[in-house]
Amino acid sequence: MGQVAQRGGVSVSALHFYERQGLIFSSRTSGNQRRYPRSVLRRVAVIRAAQRAGIPLALVATVFEELPDHGVPTQADWQRLSEHWQAELTARIEALERLRGSLGGCIGCGCLSLAECGFVNPEDQVAQAGPGARVFDGAHLPDASGMGTASSI
Numbered sequence: 766m767g768q769v770a771q772r773g774g775v776s777v778s779a780l781h782f783y784e785r786q787g788l789i790f791s792s793r794t795s796g797n798q799r800r801y802p803r804s805v806l807r808r809v810a811v812i813r814a815a816q817r818a819g820i821p822l823a824l825v826a827t828v829f830e831e832l833p834d835h836g837v838p839t840q841a842d843w844q845r846l847s848e849h850w851q852a853e854l855t856a857r858i859e860a861l862e863r864l865r866g867s868l869g870g871c872i873g874c875g876c877l878s879l880a881e882c883g884f885v886n887p888e889d890q891v892a893q894a895g896p897g898a899r900v901f902d903g904a905h906l907p908d909a910s911g912m913g914t915a916s917s918i
Contacts, residue, residue: 788808789812804838828849828850
C-alpha cells in the first residue's frame with residue numbers, strides 16, 4: 766500500500782478514503798494486508814486530476830461506476846469518462862470568467878452588504894423584502910428552497 770501511495774502521489778490515508786468512497790478497490794492477503802491492482806494507479810491519477818479541477822468526488826464515483834472493476838480500463842473507457850466532465854468543466858470555467866470580470870468591481874463597490882450584493886449572494890430571495898435582518902418563520906416571503914418564508918425581525 767505504501768508503494769501505491771508513493772507512486773500515486775497521495776498519502777496512505779487518502780487511499781483508505783478513496784477505497785471507503787468506492788473509487789478504488791483492493792484485495793486482502795492472508796495477513797490482512799491490502800493489495801491494489803495496477804489499474805488503481807491510473808484511477809488515483811484521474812482522481813487527483815479531477816480534484817485539481819474542482820470536480821466533486823461524487824461525480825468521479827458516478828463516472829467510475831461505468832469502468833471495469835478489475836483489469837485496466839481501455840482508452841475508450843477513459844474517453845467516455847472525460848466526456849462526462851466536459852459540461853462540468855465548461856460551467857466552472859464560465860463561472861471563473863464571470864468572477865474574474867466582476868471581482869474588481871465588487872471589491873471596489875463598497876456596499877459591504879450581503880443583502881444587496883448580487884455577486885456574493887446572487888440568488889437572495891429575502892433581499893426582495895428590503896434591508897434589515899430577516900427570520901425564516903413562514904409569515905411573509907415565499908421561498909422556493911423549502912426553508913420556509915422570511916419576515917422582518
